[in-house]
Amino acid sequence: MIDFYAGLDVSLEAANVCVVYGDGKVVREAKLATDPDAIELFLAEWGIQLKRVDLEAFSYSAWLFTALADKGLPVICIETRHAKAAVNAMLNKTDRNDAEGIAQTTRTGWFRAVHVKSESAQTSRALLVGHKTMRGRMPYMENMILGLLRPFGLKVGEISVGRFDARVRDLLAGKKELEAIVAPLLDARNAMRLQLAKPHRTVLMATRSDSAVRRMRTAPGVGALVALTFRATVDNRARIKKTTNVGAHFGLTPRRYQSGQADRIGSISKCSDELTRAMLHEAAIAILTRIPKIFKLRLWCLRLARKKGLKRAATAVARAPAVLQHRIGIGGSNFQFDASGKRGRVAAAA
Template structure:
């Protein structure tokens, strides 16, 4: 008989439930979240497990890798599928969650989630850390602007390098404001220096990756956009068709059909938010800042005249995701010319 296990994982403890092929609970336990302890519990029983399931969350990648290395048939399941199964229970407890996950493993009603490689997770950590630092720097700059505005002092549009000098210039002679602004400017300067470090690491990573360099041949796609894409996708072979990538990043519209109702809504936004935002920014650059025309840009501009810039940028972002995947998986580069609305890719040298 086949046996199936479900793990409800938290930072400190993991609830385990094992069921047989008929769905009967045969073993349960609550252990420390430690791969060795979990393997020992599942192995000492002496049965062959067909599937071991755990829900995808921030801690699951580490545990998935550790248990897989120990030879366990681990599957990381999509959070939405797990939620749909768990919500049916009257009493939501960690023990019941583990039981429900084990039943999902038995029935096969789940969707497996791709667990990223350590390299992709490291690259994503770099990009997320850089974005967090940039957000804090912008927050403190906007705060300085807001503090000075009630006094009629306007910083105005100014470059990053001249911001410090401009603020000190307009508060000069106002001792109290000078005393308030000085530590804020010093903090901003320190944060800008720290921001430069992950930024340089990101640029170095882009230069060292041939696939990223090829993606950067697409107009509007810079190093950060090109790095974010593989950091999220991890393996281009995950998608049999490049056209599926847009849906993965939540850039395709929702649809609700029931009886006589058939309604098309906004984009699903169900994928990775960071990558979706990067693709959208690149699409805006293609539509508004790239001087040279090519198929994707011309198609987007025609769409913008009919649907507006935001909808056109979303459509261009979706097409851009498809194009980047094709470039990555086929070893090609972009070049201006004919070849459909997404531009043209040419064989890499």
């Protein structure tokens, strides 16, 4: 029986499809619309039995993967770096050659399959990205207003978020031309602040309705945003088989380069999801600076901070919340301190 393999190079508007034999010979190519029905028809009308259909992981791939899988095609989403290596082997960079490179990678098996998140995980991810974007624009607006006031010698000083608007308007009293410029910016900032409350409430509701996220929040330094981000990124916790692999999965372990006599340990790899890594870093900062309880993990963190500095210590410590959340999620457990309050453990939930 002859095996056939297909590679898809997909963009927003078009998809290049390449089908190869098991020996690597190209047998069929086409440029189609990025439509699951069109791709299925092209692959089905020839009457062959495909062993694998591969597409590169990108923003559109989750939707296309799900649609093709529902049609019964043996589709796999491959890791971007592996796809790039195959594409770079081609002399000329074209969409047609990219599809062939992916097909050849599919045939040889030199690729890593990527987990495609469920619809609920993608929805949670969209909520978190929207929340982060709105939260990040608030300091930007405030700093821009402060920058406009400084050339006129107007100093806001240290002020709470709630009193920022009133303080700025007091400074603008009697300066009608400047007020006409800054007042719309203040209105936009206030509107953004009100709108930010909506996704924040949605985040809190999502954490309360998910028992796994509630358990994750029992770990030190882990709040609603950290727990929900971890839950949405991992999606199926069983796919990370060993808790010791969690740090590497989120790019929190050092790179290593070894060749001949050279053996160098570098900085963390920063692979996988940047948002989750940022949230784990925030959890590490919380352990170092905001938790009053003195326990073994925090003492180790503080010693490391004195030796390496806060930033490097937080990067090193960020792996701990990830490990704790994974263990809690896998075992259906809670984090608990012992009677002395100095040691913590993942104990069975009541």
